[in-house]
Amino acid sequence: MVELTRKQREMERRTLEILRVAKPILVREGFHALSMDRVAAAMEYAKGTIYNHFPHKEEIVLALAIESMALRRKLFLAAAALAAPNRVRLMAIGCACEYYTQHCSDDFAIEQWIRNVNVWDKSSAARQDLIRRCEGECMSIVSSVVHSGVVASELVLNHALTAEEFVFGFWAITFGSQILTASSPSLAAVGILDPRRAIRIHCCTLLNGYRWQPIMQTDEYLNRVDELSTSIQSEFDRVRAEHYTA
Amino acid sequence: MVELTRKQREMERRTLEILRVAKPILVREGFHALSMDRVAAAMEYAKGTIYNHFPHKEEIVLALAIESMALRRKLFLAAAALAAPNRVRLMAIGCACEYYTQHCSDDFAIEQWIRNVNVWDKSSAARQDLIRRCEGECMSIVSSVVHSGVVASELVLNHALTAEEFVFGFWAITFGSQILTASSPSLAAVGILDPRRAIRIHCCTLLNGYRWQPIMQTDEYLNRVDELSTSIQSEFDRVRAEHYTA
DNA sequence: TGAAAATTTTGACAACGCGTCAATAATTGA
DNA sequence: TCAATTATTGACGCGTTGTCAAAATTTTCA
Structure with missing residues (x-):
């Protein structure tokens, strides 16, 4: 149970990290420039890992909008x-x-x-x-x-x-x-x-x-x-x- | 001179035809769905020909907006x-x-x-x-x-x-x-x-x-x-x- | 008319992004 | 320790963009 929540917390932390990486790209360079490959590269993870958090980049945008x-x-x-x-x-x-x-x-x-x-x-x-x-x-x-x-x-x-x-x-x-x-x-x-x-x-x-x-x-x-x-x-x-x- | 304007008119006519093809795609299916390949296919021309009229699809959108x-x-x-x-x-x-x-x-x-x-x-x-x-x-x-x-x-x-x-x-x-x-x-x-x-x-x-x-x-x-x-x-x-x- | 020159059209091609998924690695539980 | 579970990876298929050399067409002019 405690282990589980630790994993969940790690997952959540990384979700937030994705948003932190994605935000300046979206704002500064536009939706087009925001690619899963680029987010993955910036975070030094494989693309598939990013897809574990968000099914597509539109979902990242919505997550950012929710924060905003x-x-x-x-x-x-x-x-x-x-x-x-x-x-x-x-x-x-x-x-x-x-x-x-x-x-x-x-x-x-x-x-x-x-x-x-x-x-x-x-x-x-x-x-x-x-x-x-x-x-x-x-x-x-x-x-x-x-x-x-x-x-x-x-x-x-x-x-x-x-x-x-x-x-x-x-x-x-x-x-x-x-x-x-x-x-x-x-x-x-x-x-x-x-x-x-x-x-x-x-x-x-x-x-x-x-x-x-x-x-x-x-x-x-x-x-x-x-x-x-x-x-x-x-x-x-x-x-x-x-x-x-x- | 007359020949030239005839060509120009043909060119213009086709430019308008491109816009007529592109408009419903853009409106009905969004910017993403509007691809040069698709416009070319719909008009039965090669993609390169469309590029002779518009350097990219954004320009088609602006041309449509001007009409609107x-x-x-x-x-x-x-x-x-x-x-x-x-x-x-x-x-x-x-x-x-x-x-x-x-x-x-x-x-x-x-x-x-x-x-x-x-x-x-x-x-x-x-x-x-x-x-x-x-x-x-x-x-x-x-x-x-x-x-x-x-x-x-x-x-x-x-x-x-x-x-x-x-x-x-x-x-x-x-x-x-x-x-x-x-x-x-x-x-x-x-x-x-x-x-x-x-x-x-x-x-x-x-x-x-x-x-x-x-x-x-x-x-x-x-x-x-x-x-x-x-x-x-x-x-x-x-x-x-x-x-x-x- | 015919052939060379100029112009237009064509579609194969490289580059890139998306989203998938089988293979691989890491973690967990007993 | 090792099998089971879970997470990560990146190559792959597909689709799009924009280019460009080759092919087709049109124009020019003798």
Whole structure:
């Protein structure tokens, strides 16, 4: 029994080592460059051994994405845990998104791979489930903040929109802008010089549009987000460091 | 001279034929399934001949994306040409996006491939330029509508935001929601049953947030978008049919 | 018209990656 | 100690990419 768990632990340790080897290859050189032969060579194992851990490289990508999404979730939790008005807590989650994209850019890049149909369809139901669950948890962290706002009567959501659908709008605008910023050929050329600032303004306007109290003017909002983003950064740094050492 | 152009025309005709063969493979079976051998076999040519037209399959993908984006541009133009208040014209462009995603889903799927770094980085500067130009044109169609709104004093954009940055917000939320809808593992499971409706509501609230006249209540807006979407559909169908026959 | 020159097409080929599996090595248990 | 179990190995079959010399076709021009 003890022997068995020791073997299992060794197995797990090597699984993690594979992920550590694979991550920089995937992020730095792309999916194409990530080959089982190369991972095996880097670890000085035979290819077959790698296949004992992962049935194909798509599964490695999903395993990496699960780690990345776990980090995102931790950042969301840290942001939502802020002792502040609900609207500010939502802003803090927005800061978490920005932080994640900027300071955990490898993880952000990895997250995108699972949207590739080839990768997704090939991977195991178990890992797909983990991804879905993590996505669901991220969603419920955010929607619980919205719920709190509704309960506190800072926000009125009429029959037209559920809290989750409300969150979906912010998810879409944040996600969309980050993908466009990362992958759209030269936003600057079409006149978008500071996409992050633009999106912050849109989010403020949208929150005001829904009359989420306290209403903030654009300039005030921008200042407060800047402050918030600075003050919460060390907490995010801590969460990130802990995630990477664990 | 005449001989030369005849040859050139034949060459071009075959280039188009390659694209016609490649498109369903890419859309239906993914990038992985699209191989030069297969295209060659389907056209009953040798592989080398295909390589005379495209240096690698990534270039085929970009060529397809250029066609797809051209269709998007035409739909945007048709929407913007509507004889209606500027805010309604912007709504019509939103309808064009929805139409494109739903009724030109192959093209929508193809557009996403160019966001893949491997595909983008491998392809020629000439085609990259075409893509960028088309993206820029789409942007300026939309931002010209916004400009008209500003000129007509229906909308006030303060120093905080340019028309392009204003458009970027709608681009991000529309694009983001469509990507999430297409690729996020089960939105329904996290409580988002009708993402399109949710995004329409968000767009309405955002426009109202910016006080773009005429202000519309959510229900009124939803009704008008529905009407608009129905009434403009035949025009979109026409544009689409013309695009595919040409 | 015909033959040489220019151009295009062809498919065999080398290189490489995937995933398998029989052979080999290491570990375990009695 | 040794048989049974388990893990590791890497050669192999298959498929894809991109190349290139040879073959086929077209053009040129006398």
